[in-house]
Amino acid sequence: MAVQPEGTPCWADAMFADLEGAKSFYGDVLGWTFDEGMPEFGNYTTAYANGKRAGAVSPPMPDTDAPSAWCLYLASPDAAATGEKIRANGGEVLVEPMQVGSFGTMLVARDPGGAVFGVWQADTHDGFGTEMGSPGGYCWGEVFTRDPKAADTFFPAVFGYAVRKFDDESMDFTMYDVQGQTVLGRMAMGDDFPPDMPAFLNVYFTVPDCDAAVAKATERGGELRYGPENSPFGRFAALSDPQGALFSVIDVTKTEGEMPPTSPAA
Numbered sequence: 001m002a003v004q005p006e007g008t009p010c011w012a013d014a015m016f017a018d019l020e021g022a023k024s025f026y027g028d029v030l031g032w033t034f035d036e037g038m039p040e041f042g043n044y045t046t047a048y049a050n051g052k053r054a055g056a057v058s059p060p061m062p063d064t065d066a067p068s069a070w071c072l073y074l075a076s077p078d079a080a081a082t083g084e085k086i087r088a089n090g091g092e093v094l095v096e097p098m099q100v101g102s103f104g105t106m107l108v109a110r111d112p113g114g115a116v117f118g119v120w121q122a123d124t125h126d127g128f129g130t131e132m133g134s135p136g137g138y139c140w141g142e143v144f145t146r147d148p149k150a151a152d153t154f155f156p157a158v159f160g161y162a163v164r165k166f167d168d169e170s171m172d173f174t175m176y177d178v179q180g181q182t183v184l185g186r187m188a189m190g191d192d193f194p195p196d197m198p199a200f201l202n203v204y205f206t207v208p209d210c211d212a213a214v215a216k217a218t219e220r221g222g223e224l225r226y227g228p229e230n231s232p233f234g235r236f237a238a239l240s241d242p243q244g245a246l247f248s249v250i251d252v253t254k255t256e257g258e259m260p261p262t263s264p265a266a
Contacts, residue, residue: 003126004075005178007159009141010127011073011120012203013056014245015066019043022057022068025241029217029249030054030205031136041100049136052129054205068245070203071108072141073118074159074184075127079105082119082158089157090150100125111154113147115199133206133252140204140233140250142185147199148172151186152265163265174265202238203247210235210251217241217249230256 004010016022026032026047032054037045044058060066076082079097086093086109094116095108103125110116120127130137145151152174156163161176161184172188189199207213210228214237218224225246227237236250 003122006074006076007155007161007176007178008075008183009072009138010075010122011055011118011125012070012128012138013044013058013073013118014068014070015058015060015064016068016243016245017060018243019045019057019059022241022243023047025217025220025222026057028220029213029222030207049130049134052134052137054128054130054137068241068243069116069200070245070247071116071118072201072203073106073120073127076119076121079107079119079121082121083107083109085158086119089154091154091158097121111143111145111199112150113145113154113199115143115145115151115201117201135206135208137206138203139206139252140185141183142187142202142204143199144187144189144193144202145199146189148174148186148188155184155186164262165265167261167263175262200246204236204250205247207249207251208253210237210249210254213237213249214239230254232257232259 023034032047035046037043042058047055083093083097090112092110097105097107099105104123105121107119128138143151152163155161163174165174174186175182176184217239221242223240225238228235232255234250234252235254238248240246
């Protein structure tokens with residue numbers, strides 16, 4: 001059985017052609033340390049924030065030329081069954097369910113709008129060791145898509161989410177809830193996104209100081225994509241690392257404004 005409720009983000013990883021460069025960059029920006037990697041699993045290397053599992057980096061798979069990107073994994077009690085639901089609801093399974101030693105079973109999929117995500121059926125590896133909001137740890141995830149209606153149909157059909165939307169009609173944003181807890185957001189991509197940018201799941205990592213993290217990231221060759229900006233959820237910024245992987249940082253201690261009202265989606 002899944003350790004976390006089905007559909008809850010439980011892990012994040014990324015592949016980098018320059019693995020040592022990625023370790024150095026995220027070590028500086030997020031304060032991560034790293035284990036020695038596992039040669040038997042393609043040098044898959046776990047990152048730690050204050051000694052707790054925060055994510056992982058690895059070299060690319062052989063004969064692949066996909067660009068570096070963070071992959072957010074959603075918990076499942078049965079990865080094979082989730083894969084069937086993904087197909088039945090218009091998604092595509094890119095990597096079939098695969099047992100990863102004694103750790104668990106993974107698959108990688110794409111939603112109808114093109115956003116790539118992972119599915120994780122936990123065994124001995126139950127995902128993040130960090131708590132949401134702790135420095136260096138995973139904080140939040142959002143589906144950025146040009147087909148918001150398709151996303152709001154697909155993800156609830158696969159993971160059983162309840163959907164709520166912002167009452168402010170000027171922002172096309174919804175939230176996906178599991179057992180009364182919001183676990184994922186969905187943002188419509190507008191004209192401010194480059195037309196050739198595909199849909200993606202954006203991963204937010206917590207930092208103690210958003211501006212300092214942005215300064216460190218850009219100093220190390222990253223690119224500021226948006227922000228920093230204050231919000232009721234924290235001060236955040238969107239970045240890309242030197243190898244092109246998109247991610248965001250957020251300081252949850254610096255909030256501004258009222259939480260926006262929401263209503264169940266029709």
